Amino acid sequence: MIERTPWLDRLCHAMLILGIAAVCLPLYYALIAATHTLQDVLQVPMPLTPGGELWNNLKTVTSNGTLGRQLTNSLIVSVGVTVGKISVSILSAFAITYFRFPFRMTAFWLIFATLMLPIEVRIVPTFAVAAHPLQPLAWLLETTGTGGAFEWLTGWSVEAVVKWSLLDSYAGLILPLTASATATFLFRQLFLTIPEELLEAAKIDGASPMRFLVDVLWPMSRTNVVALAVILFVFSWNQYLWPLLITTDPAMATAVIGLAKQISGAPEAVPKWNLLMSSALLITLPPVMVVIVLQRWFVKGLVDSEK
Amino acid sequence: MIKRVNFERHRWLAFLLLAPQMLILTVFVFWPAAQALMQAFMISDPFGVKSTFVWFDNFEAILSSPEYLNSIWRTAIFSTGTTAAAVLGGLLFAVLVARVRRGKTAYKLLVIWPYAVAPVLAGILWLFLFHPIYGAIALMLKQGFGIAWNPLLNGNDAMLLVIVAASWKQVSYNFVFFLAALQGIPRSLIEAAAIDGAGPVRRFVSIIFPLISPTTFFLLVINVVYAFFDTFGIIHALTHGGPSGATDILVYKVYADGFLGLDLGLSSAQSVILMIVVIALTVVQFRYLERRVKYAA
Numbered sequence: 197m198i199e200r201t202p203w204l205d206r207l208c209h210a211m212l213i214l215g216i217a218a219v220c221l222p223l224y225y226a227l228i229a230a231t232h233t234l235q236d237v238l239q240v241p242m243p244l245t246p247g248g249e250l251w252n253n254l255k256t257v258t259s260n261g262t263l264g265r266q267l268t269n270s271l272i273v274s275v276g277v278t279v280g281k282i283s284v285s286i287l288s289a290f291a292i293t294y295f296r297f298p299f300r301m302t303a304f305w306l307i308f309a310t311l312m313l314p315i316e317v318r319i320v321p322t323f324a325v326a327a328h329p330l331q332p333l334a335w336l337l338e339t340t341g342t343g344g345a346f347e348w349l350t351g352w353s354v355e356a357v358v359k360w361s362l363l364d365s366y367a368g369l370i371l372p373l374t375a376s377a378t379a380t381f382l383f384r385q386l387f388l389t390i391p392e393e394l395l396e397a398a399k400i401d402g403a404s405p406m407r408f409l410v411d412v413l414w415p416m417s418r419t420n421v422v423a424l425a426v427i428l429f430v431f432s433w434n435q436y437l438w439p440l441l442i443t444t445d446p447a448m449a450t451a452v453i454g455l456a457k458q459i460s461g462a463p464e465a466v467p468k469w470n471l472l473m474s475s476a477l478l479i480t481l482p483p484v485m486v487v488i489v490l491q492r493w494f495v496k497g498l499v500d501s502e503k
Numbered sequence: 504m505i506k507r508v509n510f511e512r513h514r515w516l517a518f519l520l521l522a523p524q525m526l527i528l529t530v531f532v533f534w535p536a537a538q539a540l541m542q543a544f545m546i547s548d549p550f551g552v553k554s555t556f557v558w559f560d561n562f563e564a565i566l567s568s569p570e571y572l573n574s575i576w577r578t579a580i581f582s583t584g585t586t587a588a589a590v591l592g593g594l595l596f597a598v599l600v601a602r603v604r605r606g607k608t609a610y611k612l613l614v615i616w617p618y619a620v621a622p623v624l625a626g627i628l629w630l631f632l633f634h635p636i637y638g639a640i641a642l643m644l645k646q647g648f649g650i651a652w653n654p655l656l657n658g659n660d661a662m663l664l665v666i667v668a669a670s671w672k673q674v675s676y677n678f679v680f681f682l683a684a685l686q687g688i689p690r691s692l693i694e695a696a697a698i699d700g701a702g703p704v705r706r707f708v709s710i711i712f713p714l715i716s717p718t719t720f721f722l723l724v725i726n727v728v729y730a731f732f733d734t735f736g737i738i739h740a741l742t743h744g745g746p747s748g749a750t751d752i753l754v755y756k757v758y759a760d761g762f763l764g765l766d767l768g769l770s771s772a773q774s775v776i777l778m779i780v781v782i783a784l785t786v787v788q789f790r791y792l793e794r795r796v797k798y799a800a
Contacts, residue, residue: 199697205603212599215592216613219671222628225639229631238637288524295510295517303521310528312785313536316732316754317777320761320770321535321542329530372531375524388506395508405510434621436736441762456623456740459630469631476624483619488612495615498679 229473230254237469253474263475266451270433271482273369273450277432278425280374286417289383290409294395311377315438323441326362326372334358364448369439373432378501379424386420387413423497426490430483451479536778542771561772570748571756571773578752581666582730588670589726590719593677598707600678601685611682618675622668623736629668630654630741654742658749661742665750668741669734676729677722684718685711724788731780753777 229237232247257263291297292304315322334357337343343354362368390413398408439450446454455475459467487494510516543561547554565571600610617625632640635653644650654661688711696706712719735754738744744751744759751759757777761770 201703204703208599208603209606212596212603212610215596215599216610219614219617219674222625222632222671225632226628241642242637242639284523284527287520291517291520292505294506295513295520296505297514297517300505300517303525306528306533307524310532312782313532313778314732314781316735316757317774317781318532318535318539319758319774320767321538322531323762324538325531325535371527375527375532380524392506392508395506399508405513405516430619434619434623436621436623436739437758440739452621452623452736455627456736459627459740469637472627473631476627480620480624483621484616487616487619491612491615495679495683498676499683 226473226476229469230477232470234468234470249470250474253470254478257471257475257478262446262454263451263478265447266449266454267479267482269366269369269448270451270479272366273435273439274429274432276366276370277373277435278428280370281376281379281428282421282424284374285376285379286383286414286421289380289387290405290413293384293387294405294408307377307380310375315372319437319441322372326368326442328358328360329362330357330360362442364443364445366448368442369448369450373435373438379428382420382424382501383417386417390416419496420500422490423493423500425497426486426494427497427501429486430494433483451475455479539771539774539778542767543775546768557768561768562776565769565772565776570751573748574751574753574756577662577748577750578731580662581669581734581750581752582727584662584666585669585673585730585734586723586726588666589673589729590677590722592670592674593722594681594719596674596678597681597685598711600682602703614678615675617672618679620672621736622672622734623740625672626665626668626737626741629664629671633660633664633667656746658746661746661750665734665737665741668737669730673726673729677726680718680722681715684715688714721788724784728781728784731777731784753780 225242228243228246230253231250232243233249236243236247236249288303288307292300334354337346337354337357346357347353362371394412395408398412403411433450434452435450436452436456439453440456443449443453446457449457455472458472458475542554544556544558545554546557546560596610596614600607600614603610620628630638632638633652633654635641635651635655638652641652644652652660654664692710692714693706696710701709731752732754734752735758738750738752738755739758742750744755753773754777757770757773760766760773764770
């Protein structure tokens with residue numbers, strides 16, 4: 197403390213409390229709506245204190261199993277994207293910092309260029325690729341006339357190859373999101389700060405490259421991995437555009453998509469706000485808990501990944 | 504950059520290590536981006552059987568259509584509003600939290616949590632407060648001040664609603680960065696200014712704010728990127744670009760023209776325009792990074 201300013205301090209606290217009240221207002225109202233019956237919620241004015249219907253509302257929203265299924269989907273997708281992104285980028289960062297090979301810089305710049313191609317600017321063609329990822333193979337087989345040989349070799353018909361699609365599958369939800377320039381750079385920066393002597397020592401001891409990665413680099417990156425994992429988990433849990441396009445079957449939708457569809461489905465009818473808000477609370481709980489419990493890692497990950 | 508000591512004799516392994524990343528990038532990023540680039544210069548018939556090369560016709564069509572110009576204008580309002588509200592909010596919270604001594608951890612936690620809420624859910628939570636018929640705030644506005652608030656019919660009300668929802672979520676992000684920047688300022692500077700008789704306000708204006716200006720600039724860029732690209736969910740779930748195009752931001756329009764309008768050429772031309780925007784923003788961001796290195800030196 198530099199000087200004693202009791203009044204200013206009190207003003208600061210007052211402003212903080214006011215500001216935080218404004219920030220938490222939507223959550224508070226969601227909580228109120230989730231703890232009342234629909235009639236109570238639609239009263240004018242709405243009740244200002246939580247009621248006792250939370251348990252019943254939660255039971256109603258989870259009764260038909262769709263929400264549970266969608267929450268499981270969200271969990272699978274978030275863990276898949278997080279693990280996928282981290283492993284894919286740690287491997288490529290290892291390759292471009294510790295190996296000398298032709299096209300090393302080309303690979304680096306190619307990864308860098310993807311920063312400028314977020315999924316939002318290439319929505320339609322990316323969707324087309326995911327709908328028929330093997331189209332080029334089928335085209336190749338047809339033009340070269342090797343379709344028959346292919347069918348004989350693999351037992352798959354050319355039509356099956358064309359029809360095979362990533363829509364409504366976990367692979368389709370996860371794979372397109374697993375490449376990451378940011379994570380690759382993060383690990384590259386980290387590896388560049390690791391002393392050269394470590395590799396010299398490892399080489400003298402006769403360690404292979406993979407041995408060095410697993411026994412030296414991995415333990416040294418662990419804190420960064422945790423911090424990054426927190427950010428990536430929240431990021432993938434909250435994904436919207438891609439899961440919206442790639443899933444049509446409610447049983448394959450993520451929880452966020454499932455809830456959003458209920459809102460925009462029927463604009464004229466009165467939404468069942470008490471149930472919507474109960475689901476909203478359930479869906480928001482996992483990422484919020486991750487951020488609150490792992491707050492220190494979260495802040496580190498946020499600051500790290502923007503360098 | 505490469506390590507001075509490296510594995511020279513394992514070329515094949517290096518390619519193997521890079522393979523997963525490159526495979527995913529080629530299939531899901533470069534190939535689609537190349538297709539978007541190609542289709543931007545073509546017109547396909549409605550069945551997707553035949554496409555003709557038409558040079559810049561799609562760009563001409565899109566840049567002269569009043570809907571697209573409206574969309575640019577709406578995006579400008581939306582991103583300016585969101586960025587301004589989120590950066591100012593984050594700065595205010597950071598300054599206050601950096602100043603108080605008691606309850607710091609609790610305050611921090613209460614400001615940070617909205618970051619974890621999906622943009623769509625943020626939109627739904629705010630819609631519930633602002634809904635014209637049963638929203639608590641909307642009713643208060645109507646009964647207390649006689650303002651007939653209706654984001655479902657009135658374009659300005661809808662715009663305000665999506666700005667509030669989008670910036671609410673981003674305040675926590677900016678708060679984290681501003682707080683880190685404020686805590687990085689050497690205390691000796693602040694103390695020296697206090698000894699010279701500068702009060703808290705004067706110290707903020709003449710010392711603290713200039714010192715955190717690199718962070719501010721960085722956050723402005725990040726927030727514009729956020730408002731341009733990451734807010735699709737809010738628009739899609741709440742307004743569908745309406746009422747009558749009032750919240751029809753560029754990212755939503757690419758989606759709507761491509762998937763609902765099924766016009767590949769026009770949608771791809773818009774994709775290319777958005778790519779140019781992202782490239783420009785990335786360049787600005789990296790120029791800034793270079794400058795920050797100089798600050799540190």
